[in-house]
Amino acid sequence: MAKPSFVVWFFLALSIAFLASSISADRSFGQVCDASRFRELGLKMEDFGFCDSSLPYPVRVKDLVDRMTLPEKAQQLGDTATGVPRIGLPAYEWWSEALHGVADTGQPGSKATFFDDQIPGATSFPTVILTAASFNESLWKTIGQVVSTEARAMYNMGHAGLTFWSPNINVVRDPRWGRSQETPGEDPLVVGKYAVNYVRGLQDVEGTENITDLNSRPLKVAACCKHYAAYDLESWLGSDRFHFDSKVMEQDMRETFLKPFEMCVKDGDVSSVMCSFNRINGIPICADPQLLKDTIRGEWDLHGYIVSDCDSIEVMIDGHKWLGDTPEDAVAQTLKAGLDLDCGYKIGSYYGNYAGSAVEQGKVGEAEVDKALKNLYTVLMRLGYFDGIPQFKSLGKADVCSEEHVELAAEAARQGIVLLKNDNQTLPLNYGEIKSIAVVGPHANATEVMIGNYAGIPCRYVSPVDGFSAFGNVRYETGCADVACKNESLIFPAMRAAKKADATAIIVGLDLSVEAEGSDRVDLLLPGYQNQLIRQVASVSKGPVVLVVMSGGPVDISFVKNDPKIKAVLWVGYPGEEGGRAIADVVFGKYNPGGRLPLTWYGADYVDMLPMTSMAFRPIESLGYPGRTYKFFNGSTVYPFGHGLSYTQFNYNLKSSKRSLNIKLHKLQHCRNVNYSASAYKPMCPAVLIEDLKCHDNIEFEVQVKNVGRRDGSEVVMVYRVPPEGIVGAPMKELIAFKRVSVAAGRSMTIKFVVNACKSLGIVDYTANHLLPAGRHTIMIGDGAVSFPVNINFKY
Ligand SMILES: *[C@@H]1O[C@H](CO)[C@@H](O)[C@H](O)[C@H]1NC(C)=O
Ligand SMILES: *[C@@H]1O[C@H](CO)[C@@H](O)[C@H](O)[C@H]1NC(C)=O
Ligand SMILES: *[C@@H]1O[C@H](CO)[C@@H](O)[C@H](O)[C@H]1NC(C)=O
Ligand SMILES: *[C@@H]1O[C@H](CO)[C@@H](O)[C@H](O)[C@H]1NC(C)=O
Ligand SMILES: *[C@@H]1O[C@H](CO)[C@@H](O)[C@H](O)[C@H]1NC(C)=O
Ligand SMILES: *[C@@H]1O[C@H](CO)[C@@H](O)[C@H](O)[C@H]1NC(C)=O
Ligand SMILES: *[C@@H]1O[C@H](CO)[C@@H](O)[C@H](O)[C@H]1NC(C)=O
Numbered sequence: 001m002a003k004p005s006f007v008v009w010f011f012l013a014l015s016i017a018f019l020a021s022s023i024s025a026d027r028s029f030g031q032v033c034d035a036s037r038f039r040e041l042g043l044k045m046e047d048f049g050f051c052d053s054s055l056p057y058p059v060r061v062k063d064l065v066d067r068m069t070l071p072e073k074a075q076q077l078g079d080t081a082t083g084v085p086r087i088g089l090p091a092y093e094w095w096s097e098a099l100h101g102v103a104d105t106g107q108p109g110s111k112a113t114f115f116d117d118q119i120p121g122a123t124s125f126p127t128v129i130l131t132a133a134s135f136n137e138s139l140w141k142t143i144g145q146v147v148s149t150e151a152r153a154m155y156n157m158g159h160a161g162l163t164f165w166s167p168n169i170n171v172v173r174d175p176r177w178g179r180s181q182e183t184p185g186e187d188p189l190v191v192g193k194y195a196v197n198y199v200r201g202l203q204d205v206e207g208t209e210n211i212t213d214l215n216s217r218p219l220k221v222a223a224c225c226k227h228y229a230a231y232d233l234e235s236w237l238g239s240d241r242f243h244f245d246s247k248v249m250e251q252d253m254r255e256t257f258l259k260p261f262e263m264c265v266k267d268g269d270v271s272s273v274m275c276s277f278n279r280i281n282g283i284p285i286c287a288d289p290q291l292l293k294d295t296i297r298g299e300w301d302l303h304g305y306i307v308s309d310c311d312s313i314e315v316m317i318d319g320h321k322w323l324g325d326t327p328e329d330a331v332a333q334t335l336k337a338g339l340d341l342d343c344g345y346k347i348g349s350y351y352g353n354y355a356g357s358a359v360e361q362g363k364v365g366e367a368e369v370d371k372a373l374k375n376l377y378t379v380l381m382r383l384g385y386f387d388g389i390p391q392f393k394s395l396g397k398a399d400v401c402s403e404e405h406v407e408l409a410a411e412a413a414r415q416g417i418v419l420l421k422n423d424n425q426t427l428p429l430n431y432g433e434i435k436s437i438a439v440v441g442p443h444a445n446a447t448e449v450m451i452g453n454y455a456g457i458p459c460r461y462v463s464p465v466d467g468f469s470a471f472g473n474v475r476y477e478t479g480c481a482d483v484a485c486k487n488e489s490l491i492f493p494a495m496r497a498a499k500k501a502d503a504t505a506i507i508v509g510l511d512l513s514v515e516a517e518g519s520d521r522v523d524l525l526l527p528g529y530q531n532q533l534i535r536q537v538a539s540v541s542k543g544p545v546v547l548v549v550m551s552g553g554p555v556d557i558s559f560v561k562n563d564p565k566i567k568a569v570l571w572v573g574y575p576g577e578e579g580g581r582a583i584a585d586v587v588f589g590k591y592n593p594g595g596r597l598p599l600t601w602y603g604a605d606y607v608d609m610l611p612m613t614s615m616a617f618r619p620i621e622s623l624g625y626p627g628r629t630y631k632f633f634n635g636s637t638v639y640p641f642g643h644g645l646s647y648t649q650f651n652y653n654l655k656s657s658k659r660s661l662n663i664k665l666h667k668l669q670h671c672r673n674v675n676y677s678a679s680a681y682k683p684m685c686p687a688v689l690i691e692d693l694k695c696h697d698n699i700e701f702e703v704q705v706k707n708v709g710r711r712d713g714s715e716v717v718m719v720y721r722v723p724p725e726g727i728v729g730a731p732m733k734e735l736i737a738f739k740r741v742s743v744a745a746g747r748s749m750t751i752k753f754v755v756n757a758c759k760s761l762g763i764v765d766y767t768a769n770h771l772l773p774a775g776r777h778t779i780m781i782g783d784g785a786v787s788f789p790v791n792i793n794f795k796y
Contacts, residue, residue, distance in 0.1 A: 029090070029155075029158060030388065031384065031385065031386060031387055031388040032051070032088070032089065032090060032385060032386040032387075033045060033050075033051035033053065033386045033387055037088070038051075038088050041085065041088055043087075043088050045088070048063070048067075048087065048088060049063035050063045050064035050067075050386070051088075051386065053387050056216070057215060057216050057378055057381045057382070058215070058374075058378070060381065060386075061373075061374050061377045061378050061381065062374065064087075064089070064373075064377055065370050065373045065374060065377065067084075067087050068084055068087070068373075070356050070359060070360070070366065070369070071356050072084050072086075073355070073356075073366075073369050073370070073373060074351060074352055074353075074354075074355040074356040074369070075352050076373060076376070077340075077341060077342055077349065077351035077352060077355055077369070077372060077373070077376075078341070078342050078343070078344050078348065078349025078350075078351050078352040079093065079094040079095045079307075079310070079341065079342070079343040079344065079349065080093055080094075080095075080344075080348075080349065080352075081093070081094065082352075092161070092380070092385075093112035093161055094112075094161065094163050094307070094341060094343070095112060095161070095163075095165060095310075095343060096112045096113045096151070096160055096161040096162075096163060096164045096165070097113070097164060097165055097166055097454050098147050098148075098151055098164040098166045098202065098221070098223075099127075099128065099166040099167060099168060099182055099453075099454035099455075100124065100125040100126060100127055100128055100131065100143075100147075100451075100452075100454070100455070100576065101122050101123050101124040101125050101147055101150070101409075101451075101455065101456055101458070101576075102122040102147060102150050102151050102154055102160060102400075102456050103454050103455055103456040104456050104457070112160055112161035113154065113159065113160040113161060113456070114159060115159070115456060115457045116159075118157060118159070118397070119154055119157060119159045119397065119400060120457065121400075121401055121456065121457040121458050121459045121460070122150045122154065122400050122401060122456045122457070122458070122459070123146065123147075123150060123400070123401055123405040123406055123408070123409050123458070123459055123577070124409065124451045124455050124456060124457075124458035124459070124576050124577040125143055125147070125408075125409050125412050125576045125577075126409070126412050126413045126416055126450075126573055126574065126575045126576035126579065127181045127182065127451070127452035127453075127552060127573055127574040127575075127576070128167065128168070128181070128182055128183055128184055128194070129180060129181045129182070129183060129184070129185060129552050129573050129574075129598060129599070130412075130413065130416035130417070130572065130573025130574065130575055130576075130595075131143065131184075131194075131412050131415075131416055131573075132183075132184035132185050132190060132191075132194055132416070132598040133185075133416040133417075133418055133571075133573065133595040133596055133597065133598050133644070134412065134415035134416045134594075134595055134740065135190070135595070135596055135598075135716040135718075135738050135740050136415055136740040137193060137197050137740075138197075139411075139412060139415055140193075140194050140197035140198050140201065141197040141198070141200055141201040142201065142408065143198065143201060143408065143412060144197065144198040144199065144200065144201015144202040144203075144223075145201040145202075146201075146405050146408055147201070147202060148201065148202045148203070148220045148221045149220075149395060149399055149405075150399060150400045150401075150405065151164060151202075151221045152220060152221060152392045152395050153395035153396050153397070153399040153400050154400060155221075156392070156393070156395055156396055157396060157397065162219075162221050162222060162380070162383045162385060163221070163222045163224070163272065163379070163383075164202065164221055164222065164223055164224065165224040165226060165272070165274060165307070166198075166202075166223060166224060166226075166454070167182075167184075167194070167195060167198050167199070167223070167225065167226075168182040168183050168226055168227065168454075169183065169184065169191050169192070169194070169195045169225050169226070169260040169261065169264060170183055170191075170226075170227055170229075170231050170232050170260075171183070171185075171186060171187075171188050171191055171232070171256055171257065171259075171260060172185055172186045172232065172553075172599055173186070173232050173256075173615070173617070173628055173629070174232065174233075174520075174612050174628065175521075175524055175553050175554050175599065175600070175601075175602050175606065175607070176236060176520045176521045176522065176524070176553070176607060176612050177232050177233065177234070177515075177520055177553065177612075178234045178235075178515045178516045178517060178518065178519045178520045178521065179232070179234065179453075179515075179516075179517055179552075180515065180552045180553040180599065181452050181453065181515065181551075181552025181553070181573070181574055182452075182453065182454060182517075182552075184598060185598025185599050185641075186598065186599050186600060186628075186629045186630070186641065187598065187629070187630075187631075187641065187735050188255070188256050188259040188260055189259075189734075189735050189736065190598060190735065190738070191259075191260040192259055192260040192262070192263030192264065192267075193263070195225055195260050195261075195263060195264040195268055195270075196263055196264060196267045196268040197268075198223070199223040199225065199264060199268035199269075199270045200268055200269075202220065202221050202222075202223040203219050203220055203221065203222065203223050203268075203269070203270070203271060204220065205218040205219065205220050205389065205391070206391075214269060214301075214303040215303055215378060215382075216381075216382065217269070217303070217382060218382055218383075218384065218389060219271055219379070219382045219383045219384075220389075220392070221383070222271040222272055222304070222379050222382075222383060223268075223270050223271065223272065224270065224271075224272035224273065224274050224307065225260070225261055225264035225265070225268070225270050225272070225273050225274070226273070226274035226276070226309070227274055227275070227276035227277075227309055228261050228273050228274060228275050228276060228285065228291070228296070229253070229257045229258055229261060229275075229276065229280065229285060229291065230246040230248045230252075230253065230257045230276075230278065230280050230285075230615060231246070231276035231277065231278050231285075233246075233278070233520065233612060233613065234516075234517060234518050234519055234520045235518055235519050235520060236520040236522070236612040236613070237522070237611075237612070239612070239613050241276075241277045241278055242277055242315045242319040242320075243319050243320065244277075244278045244279070244613070245278065245279040245280075245281070245282060245320075246278050246279065246280050246281070246615050247281060247615055248280055248281060248615045249615075249616060249766075249768075250767070250768035251729075251764050251765065251766055251767070251768045252615065252616060252617050253280075253768070254764050254768050254770065255617075255764040256617060258295070261273065261296070261300075262300055265296060265300040265301070265302050266300050266301070269303065270302075270304060271303065271304030271305070271379050271382070272304045272305050272306070272307055272379070273296050273302060273304070273306050273307075274306075274307045274308070274309055275291075275292060275306060275307075275308055275309065275312065275339065276309050276312070277309050277312055277315050277319070279320055279322070283322075284312070284315075284316040284320050284322050286308045286309075286312045286313065286316065286334050286337065286339050287316060287322065287330070287333045287334050287337050287339075288337055289336060289337040289338060291337075292306055292337045292338035292339060293337060293338030296338070297338055303378075304375065304378075304379055305340040305341055305372075305375040305376050305379055306338055306339050306340050306341070306375075307339075307340065307341040307342075307343055308334070308339055308341070308342050308343050309343065310343035310344065310345035311343070311344060311345045311346055311347070312342075312343075313327075313330050313331065313334060313342055313344075313350040313351075314344075314346065314347060314350065316330050316334075317330050327350055327353070327354040328354050328357050328358040328361055328363050329358075329363060330350065330354075331350050331351060331354045331355055331358045331363075331364070332358045332363035332364035335351075335355065335358070335364050335368040335369065335372060336364055336368055339372075340371075340372035340373075340375045340376055341372070341376060355369055401459035405459075406459055406460075406577075406578065409576050409577055409578045410462075410578035410581050410582050410585075412576065413572070413575040413576050413578055413579050413581075413582030413583075414582045414585055414586060414591040414593075415594065415595060415714075415740075416572075416573060416575070416595045417570055417571070417572050417573075417575070417582060417583070417586050417593050417595050418570065418571045418572075418593065418595040418596060418597055418643070418644045419568075419569075419570055419586075419593040419595075419644060419645040419646065419647075420549075420569040420570065420571055420597075420639055420643065420644075420645070421560070421561065421566075421567065421568060421569040421645070422567065422568050422569075422645050422647075423564075423567040423568070424567055425647070426544045426546070426567035426568040427544075427546060427568045427586075427587060427589070427647065428586075428587060428588055428589025428592075428647060429471075429503050429544065429546075429587055429588050429589070431471060431588050431589070433502070434471070434472055434502045434503045434543065434588075435472050435473060435502055436472055436473040436474075436475060436500070436501045436502050436503075437468050437471065437472045437473070437474055437475070437501055437502065437503050437504070437505060438474075438475045438477070438494070438497035438498040438500070438501035438503070438504040438505070438537075438541070439464055439465050439468050439474050439475070439476050439477075439505050439507065440475075440476070440477045440478070440479045440494040440497055440498065440504065440505070440506055440507070440533075440537055441478070441479050441480070441494070441505075441506045441507040441508045441530075441533065441534075441548075442478055442479065442480040442481075442482060442483050442485060442507070442508060442509070442530065443464065443483075443507040443508060443509050443511075443548075443550045444463075444464055444465055444476055444477070444478060444479075444505075444507045445463045445464065445465045445476060445478070446463055446464060446507070446550060446579070446580070447461040447463050448461075449483075449509075449511045449512075449550065449574065450463075450550070450574050450575050450576055450577065450579040450580070451574065451576060451577060452512070452552065452574035453512055453516055453517060458576075458577035459577060460577060461577055461580075462577065462578050462579065462580040462581040463579075463580040464505065464507050464548070464579070464580040464583050464584070465580065466580050466581070467579075467580030467581040467582070467583055467584030467585070468505065468580070468583075468584045468587075470581075470584060471584055471587075471588045472502070472503075475497040475500065475501050476497075477490070477493045477494040477496075477497045478490055478494070479491055479493075479494035479506075479533045479537065480528065480529060480530060480533060482513075483509070483510060483511045483513060483514060483527055483528075483530075484513065484527050484528050485526075485527055485528030485529045485530045485533065486528045486529070487528075487529070488529045488532060488533075491529065491532065491533050491536050491537070494533060494536075494537050495536055495537050495540045498537045498538075498540055498541040498542065498545075499540050499541070499542055500542065501541075501542060501543060502542065502543045503541075503543040503544050503545075503546070504537060504538070504541040504542075504543060504544070504545045504546070505545075505546050505548055505583075505587065506533070506534055506537055506538070506545065506546070506547050506548065507548040507550065507583075508526055508530045508533070508534060508547070508548070508549060508550070509526070509548075509549050509550030509551040509555070510526075510527070510550070510551040510552070510553070510555065511550075514527060515551070515552055515553055520612060521553065522607070523604060523607060524553070524554060524555055524556045524602060524603075524604045524606065524607060525555065525556055525604055526555055526557070531559065534547060534560065534566070535559070535563070538563060538565040538566045539565055541565065544567065544568070545565055545566050545567070545568070546566075546568040546569070546570065546587055547560055547566050547568070547569045547570070548569075548570045548572055548583055549569065549570070549571045549572065550572050550573070550574060550575070550579075551571070551573070551574075552573065552574060553599065554597075554599050554600065554601035554602060554638065554639075555601070556601070556602070556603055556604035556638050557569065557638060558603060558604075558638045561638070570583065570586065570587070570593070571595075571597070589647065589711075592646055592647045592648060592711050592712060592713040592714070593644070593645070593646060593647070594644065594646055594713060594714035594715060594716060594740065595644050595716075596642050596643065596644035596716050596718070597639055597640070597641055597642060597643045597644060598641070599641065600629060600630050600633060600637055600640060600641045601637055601638040601639040601640070601643075602633070602635075602637055602638065603635075603636065603637065603638055606626070606635075609624065609625060609626050610623075610624075610625035610626065616628070617629060617631065617632050618632050618729055619632060619633075619634075629641070630642070630732075630733070631731035631732060631733065631734055632731060632732065634732060642716075642718050642735075642783075644716070646709075646711075646713045646714075646715065647709070647711045647713060648707055648708075648709025648710065648711040648712070648713040648745060649707075649708050649709040650705055650706065650707055650708065650709075650713075650715045650743065651705075651706045651708050652703055652704070652705060652706075652717070652781050652782060652785060652786045653703070653704040653706065653748075653786070654701060654702070654703060654704075654781070654786050654788060655701070655702035655703065655704050655750060656700070656701055656702050657699070657700070657701035657779070657788045659788060659789060659790060659791065660790065660791040660792070660793070661697050661699075661757055661790065661791070661792050661793070662793045662795060663688070663693070663697070663792065663793065663794050663795070664795055664796070665685075665688065665794055665795065665796050666796075667796075668692075669688055669692045669693070670688070670689075670692070671684075671685035671686065671687070671688060671794065672686065672687045672688060672689060672769065672771055673686055673687075674686040674687045674727055674763075674765065674771065674773055675727065675728035675729065675765070675766070676726045676727060676728060677726045677728055679726070680725055680726020680727075681725075681726065681775075682726070683773075683774040683775050683793075683794075684774075685774055685794040685795075686773060686774055686775075687763075687765075687771040687772060687773040687774060688771065688772055688794055689769060689770065689771060690758045690762050690770045690771060690772050691770065693758060693772060695756060695757065695758035695759070697756070697757040697758070698754050698755065698756055698757065699754070699755050699756075699757055699760070699761075699779065699790055700752065700753070700754045701752075701753055701779070701788070702750050702751065702752050702753070703717055703719075703750070703751050703753065703781055703786070704748050704749070704750045705717060705741060705743055705748060705749050705750075705751065706743070706747075706748035707743040707744060707745050707746060707747055707748065708746075709745060710745050711745055712742070712743070712744045712745050713742070713743065713745075714740055714741060714742045714743070715740070715741055715743060716738060716739070716740045717738065717739050717740075717741065717751060717781065717782065718735060718737075718738045718781070718782055719735070719736050719737040719738065719753060719755070719779065719780070719781055720733040720734060720735055720736065720779070720780045720781075720784075721733065721734055721736045721760055721761055721777055721778065721779055721780070722777065722778040722779075722780055722787075723761075723763060723773065723777060724773055724774075724775030724776050724777055725775075725776070727763065727773060727775075729765070729766055730763050730773075731763075733780065736755055736759075736760040736761075736779075737753050737755055737760070739751050739753075755779075757772065757790075757792070758772050761773075761777050761790065761792065772792065773792070774792050774793055774794050775791070775792060776789050776790075776791050777789065777790045777791075777792060778790070
């Protein structure tokens with residue numbers, strides 16, 4: 001009798017599930033090419049070639065576009081595509097976001113992604129700047145996979161689109177930038193590798209990663225690398241992103257601003273790129289055929305669509321007053337430049353309103369409109385929007401905020417957290433000995449603060465107070481009313497808590513009122529009385545003190561470096577919904593931290609040395625500007641790029657290396673000049689254009705990483721190159737490879753690196769030539785304790 005009753009229960013459960021899904025079916029959406037859908041519209045699906053799945057995508061997409069009238073076409077070119085009911089094409093909202101979890105922000109009104117009783121939240125990972133600090137490529141990809149699983153489940157339930165305008169891969173040029181938290185930091189290689197992994201995690205459908213026809217490669221969801229390019233200023237002392245003209249040298253474009261985008265398109269095979277608001281050297285980017293059509297689609301071979309940042313066309317006309325354009329002129333120009341989709345936010349889509357009249361006025365051919373539509377519908381075909389993708393059909397509510405996903409959010413925060421200071425091995429705190437902990441500061445009970453911007457509604461929050469409660473009795477005091485901390489009256493209660501507790505965690509930092517989209521910082525300090533709170537609480541604390549800094553961009557905490565009462569400091573970015581748990585796990589040694597700073601932490605005086613509007617990375621001596629990022633700034637820092645300690649110690653041993661390359665040139669390969677400082681040795685043949693070389697030469701070496709401490713831990717092995725001495729304008733050093741490894745106490749691990757000589761040792765000179773210089777290059781592991789030379793020699 002047991003069996004039948006199980007069967008009965010099973011079918012009962014099934015029919016309840018079916019009932020539940022049919023109740024909610026009003027907003028959910030199966031697939032366009034569904035015969036019963038067409039029947040309900042009074043149409044016969046067989047009549048429509050675009051639904052014939054035996055035909056290749058280009059044929060189907062052409063059939064679809066050819067069926068539309070010009071006004072109907074124009075209506076499909078905005079983010080809120082109206083659809084064409086006449087031919088069975090439903091409306092589609094292109095705008096969804098998934099920067100560090102499925103998000104619903106940035107889109108007021110009824111847009112594609114939303115939360116309600118049915119889907120109350122989605123897993124909210126740390127903001128990208130902290131995830132980047134893990135320097136763990138497989139983590140970046142795994143997060144992408146989990147986010148796209150949740151996104152696809154939400155799509156199945158009618159709660160999300162399929163096209164997500166993430167990640168943000170602008171290099172952080174200036175520490176004041178309000179959106180640093182959204183990005184993987186200041187190093188173009190790290191940013192590019194993050195982009196490739198996150199995009200592949202979001203997009204790739206298992207088993208089809210390597211399909212050769214990239215125009216039909218299936219997509220789990222579509223990602224978008226943004227904001228192209230040289231965009232990293234929000235609003236700073238009178239300059240703002242809607243009016244700003246980035247005066248950029250070609251050298252910096254090629255070397256820094258474009259590099260992550262190139263990697264994202266070529267290696268990540270991203271299906272979308274978003275152009276930004278600003279101008280570059282006078283031309284609004286979304287209207288620049290050289291930057292869009294020639295570079296992204298031509299040189300890099302994008303398979304996908306190019307979308308504008310929202311209202312870019314309006315900004316072009318009203319903000320930049322570019323060429324005094326009429327709407328039709330602007331729309332004609334952006335279509336011709338290669339902009340496929342126009343996101344309209346304040347006033348609707350310019351494409352929707354003016355693409356038809358621009359064609360009718362003869363300013364742009366209808367073929368340009370068709371080309372844009374074909375790029376768009378090819379992506380929707382690849383997403384299964386028309387035909388479905390069987391392996392995702394079963395994803396639903398149980399796949400959002402699952403225990404496994406929530407654990408990954410905690411794990412990501414733990415992996416990213418950076419131990420900045422740990423004198424006398426103050427951390428980890430001893431779990432048995434410490435019975436009470438004062439948890440004080442404006443972020444002591446942080447919740448929303450931990451998920452930063454472009455966030456959705458998280459599954460839950462574990463605040464620092466919650467996290468520490470698992471390890472002892474918490475005495476909680478805010479110390480400040482908020483981040484601005486304009487009033488010192490709350491410091492005394494915090495001091496009282498610290499006086500009594502066995503240990504003190506002071507949790508300070510910034511939030512979206514200080515650094516955000518639309519607002520840059522004007523200084524690098526903790527706001528208001530936060531410094532005073534730290535000093536006063538630390539000075540009276542009974543037990544050990546750990547300072548925890550929650551921020552996206554760097555803050556000048558140099559006063560803490562030499563404060564003997566504050567022996568331990570952690571930077572935790574904005575650590576996501578599980579952040580408090582991760583912080584407590586690190587403080588009490590349940591996890592040994594291994595994160596590294598993805599940004600240079602400049603001293604506060606840095607912002608007085610150069611305006612945020614100066615785009616150059618190299619120092620400008622005539623103006624007294626120091627350089628930017630670890631590659632070009634040679635002054636002292638609060639903490640350098642790549643800094644991060646562990647509770648154990650690691651030693652490096654270089655196992656093998658290839659030390660010289662003699663490259664024989666033939667008569668069509670020519671030596672190029674390189675600027676050397678007067679005193680330096682200059683080789684006879686100083687350099688060769690990389691595009692003239694075959695570039696098969698690899699440099700291989702093995703690094704043995706030994707954990708010589710008493711705790712298991714993970715280490716980020718960072719490999720830098722140092723160019724030959726004396727080359728004017730070359731970076732002081734540059735990251736060329738990195739790998740995070742776990743090594744048990746007393747054990748060692750050997751990592752093999754293979755770097756391509758041209759890719760890793762080349763330089764971009766002041767005329768934007770990509771050159772491989774001859775001479776003595778150096779490969780350096782970590783901060784330079786281990787290094788070896790690579791001599792490059794050109795001979796005819
Ligand atoms: C795709 O190619 C990559 C790199 O060559 C390889 O690691 C991976 O296993 C391949 N995937 C499939 C499904 O063949
Ligand atoms: C560590 O502790 C010892 C003894 O308490 C002290 O002399 C020393 O200065 C401390 N070192 C640091 C870096 O704080
Ligand atoms: C922490 O914040 C949460 C959410 O704002 C609140 O519910 C909770 O009571 C706070 N905890 C303490 C100890 O004040
Ligand atoms: C500081 O805050 C306290 C308590 O909230 C309030 O009573 C006091 O007036 C404030 N002082 C100032 C100068 O704002
Ligand atoms: C840093 O760069 C400046 C400007 O190029 C130069 O004058 C100075 O000597 C450099 N300082 C160091 C410590 O290398
Ligand atoms: C490099 O040398 C060329 C030719 O001598 C000179 O015109 C140019 O200004 C130099 N560039 C730099 C960055 O020093
Ligand atoms: C990198 O992240 C992955 C995924 O979370 C994890 O399994 C792995 O242990 C991490 N590697 C290190 C060295 O921490």
